[in-house]
Amino acid sequence: MxxxxxxxxxxxxxxxxxxxxxxxxxxxxxxIATECHATGAQFLLSSVPRSLKLPQNLQQINGLHVETRGIEEIYAEKKDKVCLLDPAASKDLSPEDGDTFDIFLFGGILGDDPPRDRTSELRKKGYQGRRLGPVQMTTDTAVRVTRIVVQDRVPVEKIPYIDHPELQINKNESTQMPFRYVKGEDGRLIMPEGMMDLIIKDSEKGLDDLL
Ligand SMILES: C[S@@+](CC[C@H](N)C(=O)[O-])C[C@H]1O[C@@H](n2cnc3c(N)ncnc32)[C@H](O)[C@@H]1O
Structure with missing residues (x-):
């Protein structure tokens, strides 16, 4: 590592x-690693269990720093510079928060519907929290939006979004994603490379389980 x-x-x-x-x-x-690297930001994946073998696509990728230590240990001296992105925070993130905070913290958890508030595991560590609007985002979207707000200085409500998109799985079926995504310049939602194939694979598996 x-x-x-x-x-x-x-x-x-x-x-x-x-x-x-x-x-x-x-x-x-x-x-997240690829986009942070391309925009001059640092990406740190923390609290990765020592026993966990990193998947192939995360081995030796530019811009990814992997840590077995947790946020509290790594930034013990800089707690006031850490901002937790928290769907339950009372204040939305603003471009000026880029002057106050150096470190932006996210929960490395899968989204769920209805949300189970697992971000609370980080909230109880006492960091200042900011919300990215009222709709649940995937973790990569939350990082993308935070970068746009604090680095490009665009207010969170001015970013173009696509909410709860309906994705076409095959000719007959579609599935609705319970998340907010950033709308790209081509008018389509931004999601990780390979994600559409994975969603199709998962939904076919789900159908097989029902049969
Ligand atoms: C997929 S979300 C997890 C939300 C999840 N349902 C939960 O239990 O909290 C992963 C992370 O993205 C960030 N995030 C997602 N949507 C957000 C929002 N609207 N405001 C602030 N942070 C958000 C949070 O840091 C969250 O821990």
């Missing part, structure tokens, strides 16, 4: 909260 050194500039930390690292998360983390 790579060692992480603190750099100048914004750092995006995803605290991995699951014992396993599912394919869905690995696609999200790969995208």
């Amino acid at each position: 790579a060692n992480f050194n603190t750099h100048a500039g914004k750092t995006f930390v995803v605290e991995h909260l699951d014992p396993e690292l599912e394919e869905w998360s690995s696609l999200e983390y790969h995208t």
Whole structure:
């Protein structure tokens, strides 16, 4: 595992909260690493169990720093510089928060419907919290939106979104995603490479289980 050194500039930390690292998360983390690297930000994946073997697509990827330590240990001296992105926070993230905070913290958990508030595991550590609007996002979307707000200085409500999109699985079926996504310049939602194939594979598996 790579060692992480603190750099100048914004750092995006995803605290991995699951014992396993599912394919869905690995696609999200790969995208976060690639986008952070391309925009000069740091990406740290923390609390990764020592026993966990990183999936192939996360091995030796530029911009990914993996840590077995948790956020509290890594940034013990900088607690006031850490902002937790928290769907239950009373205040929305603003571009000015980019002047106050250096480190942005996210829950490395899969989204669920209805949301189970697993972000509370990080909230109880006492960090200042900010919301990214009222709709649940995937972790990679939450990191993308935070970067746009604090690095590109775009207010959270000015970012174009697509909410709860209906994805076509095959000729006859579609599935609705219970999340908010950023709308790309081509007018389509931004999601990790390979995610559509995984959603199709998972929904076919779900159908097989029903038969
Ligand atoms: C898929 S979400 C998990 C939400 C989940 N249902 C829960 O139990 O909290 C993963 C992470 O993205 C961030 N996130 C997602 N939507 C957000 C929002 N609307 N406001 C702030 N943070 C958000 C949070 O850091 C959250 O822990």
